Amino acid sequence: MSPLTRVQRFQGCFPDAPAFRFRQAEAALFQPGATGWGSVSVFPKAMRDSMEAKIPWMSVALHRMAESKDKETFKAVLSTEDNLLFETVLMGNAREQWTVCVSSQVGCAMRCVFCATGAMGLKRSLSSDEIVDQLRFWQSFLRASPALEARISNIVFMGMGEPLANVSSVKRAIRTWVDHTDIGPTHITVSTVGVLPVMDQLLEDKGWPPVRIAISLHSADQAEREKIVPSTVPHFLDKLADWCRRYRQILGNRRHHLTFEYTLISGVNDSGEQAETLARFIERCGKPKLNVIPLNIVAGKPFTASEQERIDRFKQVMLRQGIDVMQRRTMGQDIHAACGQLVASE
């Protein structure tokens, strides 16, 4: 069971407090100078003392930190109050600012064959506090590192776990960031392997923030995808194409916020024929953008990344069909901080 959240503890301490009091507490978490409830002067002293005693200022603690050789990527292993370890990553981005890659679960139940996190199985979902505090952790890390550019401009849910298997905490965390930081929803990306029942709900949910959605496809052939992503449901691709049609119908103004992600694995899903199949599928889905990502190698897994020449040929097929394709830069491989490598060992 997850530890109690801040809002639950706050309500436990102050059952009669009006709702704005918790919003003040939440805002205080993001004040640059604040280091604990004792320094939040908007609350009377007696209240601050109770909060200090009963509500943790941070829901996670640093267990171990790693820094890539090029100093563009940092990985933190964080521990929860119940002593579970998970990882979060800080990466330099093309705007010369930072992107935080957050985890939504400790481990993952989706078992994608190339992924180290999937091999762990699912330990538990993270609470909204534990997700929110990954950003706060990096904010305070950057404040303490004056040599580094300070601004975090983007957040991606591409760490450990499947965000849509923990959608209520993910949604609450996004709303907290959007309410209390200068990071807007279009600078936040939720990456999913394609949990269709939840994706259906999002289309109807007026409270779901207008974030970017990245769908990890990895194959446009049903039987092949089932091998790469064992959680693939029957007729997944047909259902996904239908979901994309409804997405365009309901959220046409956000159509450019939808992306497909495709991890290129040598000899598995990178042939010319597979590229043609993918291009046809993308066309059928209304041509969302495509990100191709060379596989990040995980020890003990029998997969390797496609060679650059093969990736270029794959991209050419897309370009010929007028598909907007980009090759995502791989970062932090030397510290096992790249996509699919997160595992949080001791």
Ligand code: SF4
């Ligand atoms: S790739 Fe993502 S969804 Fe698949 S097992 Fe890894 S963490 Fe889970």
